[in-house]
Each structure stands twice: as C-alpha cells, then as structure tokens.
Amino acid sequence: MEAIASRKRINPPSGRKPKRSRREARGASVVINYGWPDLQGAANEVGNSLHTPWIAVEADISTVDGPAELVKAAVDKFGKIDIIVNNAAQATLAKVEDTTVNLWDTTMNTNVRGAFLVTQAALTYLPPKSEGGGGRIINITSEVATSPEILQTAYATSKGAIATLTRCLAKDLPPTYGCTVNAVSPGIVKTPQFLGELQKMCNAFLTQIFDARTPVDGWIGLPEDVAFAVSFLAEERASWINGASIDVSGGMFFD
Structure with missing residues (x-):
C-alpha cells in the first residue's frame, strides 16, 4: 500500500494505549492506497482505526497511470499533499534461472x-517552498538492499534502487520544493505476506536463526514499529533530516 497525507491541526487521541495506527496518523488526513479489489476490506480496516479523515483509493501502482490516479484522488479530496509514504512493494522469492x-x-x-x-505526480501539490515548504517524502526500502539472502535477486535489487532513489531525490528536490526525502529500512516484520513466505521456508528453523541474530528481544518486528519511524520523519520538526535511512530491525541489520 501507498499512503498520502495532508497535515491538520488535530490532537492525537487520548488514552494510555491508543492503537498505534491512530497514534502514528498524528492528526493527518490520510489517503490509503490498495492495488486490487480484494484488498479494499484491509484498507478500510486501517482507515476505520484512525481518528482522522481518510479515504481508501484503488490504484495499481505497478502501472503507468496508477500513481497519477492515486495523487488525483488525494488532491480532489483534501486539496493538497504534505506527506508521501512510498510503501507499495512486490516481494518475490525466486532462483535467478526461474x-x-x-x-x-x-x-x-x-x-x-x-x-x-x-513522487513525480505529487510534487506540484506539496507545500510551496515560497511559503516555507515542509513536504515529506518517505520511501520504504529494506535491509535486503544491503544484506540480501538467497532467492531475493529481483526484490533486493529493487530495494537497492529505492535506497539510491531516496538519496538522489534528497539532492534534487529540496532546493526547488522545500521538502525532505528520507527512507525507512525495515528488517523482518510480522506481516501476512512475510509470514506466508516464512511458512514455505520452514518457520521453526528460521525462527531459531533469526532469534539468535537479533540483539533486541523478539526476533520479528511489528508494522507499528515501522510506522513509528515513518511518523517521526513526517514530523514538521524533522526538517533538518534529509537523505537519511532509519534501520528498523532490532539491530539484526545495520550498515
């Protein structure tokens, strides 16, 4: 899924243990992207957990027209874009010859x-630099970009490209658009997609290996851990952080 947001001056919900999906929205109006009709329910579930305006938009980011359709829907609803989270991903495991x-x-x-x-389609809708800028572009890369495992040639190559794209955009865009561009690099995260692949690769065996390699207790992270890093970079006070990549892996991976 992609996510696009427009900042609003709304205080986060009160309570000792709010759902992190609510907390990490931090008052922004949110556009949730899903690629296919069978994912609409999941997108709506995320949206319904937020205490802030939201819409879910079907757009296939792998196509030429899908990204522009997503941006148009966001602007039609909320009028502007403050934050872009490029999170859509195709995780593939295959031998090189296959x-x-x-x-x-x-x-x-x-x-x-x-x-x-x-990103390209959204640039003209970011807060103008002449008015202080403040747009945030956050790309989700992966630790496999620098520490790939077997069967990850296509996926790891794509995530390496995202890491490089982040650094290039961080040089090119801020002087003109007044935005920042950063990345979040998750390690092993407990998502349905990952757990499905993990089951194929022998869950118990890999659990032992990963647990031994992770300094922080608990060998697998949660989506909320990644969301916290994203929301930090999206903060208005994060204006001096640009071209950075935050590792979110419990210390299993780092450069």
Missing part, C-alpha cells in the same frame, strides 16, 4: 517505478 522477465518487470515497476511516479 526469474522471468514478467516477474522482474512486475517487481521493478511496483517497487521502483511506482515510487518515482507517485
């Missing part, structure tokens, strides 16, 4: 081209 052109292209189009096109 990686078809279609698999390679789908991975690159979703993970790399999609992020570029969403």
Whole structure:
C-alpha cells in the first residue's frame, strides 16, 4: 500500500494505549492506497482505526497511470499533499534461472517505478517552498538492499534502487520544493505476506536463526514499529533530516 497525507491541526487521541495506527496518523488526513479489489476490506480496516479523515483509493501502482490516479484522488479530496509514504512493494522469492522477465518487470515497476511516479505526480501539490515548504517524502526500502539472502535477486535489487532513489531525490528536490526525502529500512516484520513466505521456508528453523541474530528481544518486528519511524520523519520538526535511512530491525541489520 501507498499512503498520502495532508497535515491538520488535530490532537492525537487520548488514552494510555491508543492503537498505534491512530497514534502514528498524528492528526493527518490520510489517503490509503490498495492495488486490487480484494484488498479494499484491509484498507478500510486501517482507515476505520484512525481518528482522522481518510479515504481508501484503488490504484495499481505497478502501472503507468496508477500513481497519477492515486495523487488525483488525494488532491480532489483534501486539496493538497504534505506527506508521501512510498510503501507499495512486490516481494518475490525466486532462483535467478526461474526469474522471468514478467516477474522482474512486475517487481521493478511496483517497487521502483511506482515510487518515482507517485513522487513525480505529487510534487506540484506539496507545500510551496515560497511559503516555507515542509513536504515529506518517505520511501520504504529494506535491509535486503544491503544484506540480501538467497532467492531475493529481483526484490533486493529493487530495494537497492529505492535506497539510491531516496538519496538522489534528497539532492534534487529540496532546493526547488522545500521538502525532505528520507527512507525507512525495515528488517523482518510480522506481516501476512512475510509470514506466508516464512511458512514455505520452514518457520521453526528460521525462527531459531533469526532469534539468535537479533540483539533486541523478539526476533520479528511489528508494522507499528515501522510506522513509528515513518511518523517521526513526517514530523514538521524533522526538517533538518534529509537523505537519511532509519534501520528498523532490532539491530539484526545495520550498515
């Protein structure tokens, strides 16, 4: 999923233990993207957990037109864009000899081209630099960009490209648009997609390996851990952080 947000002056919900999805929205109006009709329920579930205005938009980020459709829907609803989170990803596991052109292209189009096109389409709707700027572009890369495992050639290559794209945009965009561009690099995160692949690769065996390699208790992170890093970079006070990548892996991976 991609996410686009427009800041509003809304205080976060009170309570000792609010759901993190609510807390990490931090008062922003949120546009949640889903790529296919069967994901609408999941997108609505996320939206319904927020205490802030939101919409869910179906747009296939792997296509040429999908990114612009998403941006248009966001602007039509909220009028502007303050924060872009490029999170759409195609996770693929395949031997090099089994990686078809279609698999390679789908991975690159979703993970790399999609992020570029969403960003490109949204630039003119970011807060103008002449008015102080303050836009935030946050790309989700992965620790596999620098520490790949077997069967990850296409996926790791795409995430390496996102890491480089982040650094390039961090040089090119701020002088003109007054924004910042950063990345969050998750390690192993407990998502349905990952757990499905993990089951194929022998859950118990890998659990032992990963647990031994993670300094922080608990070998697997939660989506909320990644969301916290994203929301930190999206803060207005994070204006001096640009071109950075935050590792979110419990110390299993770092440069």
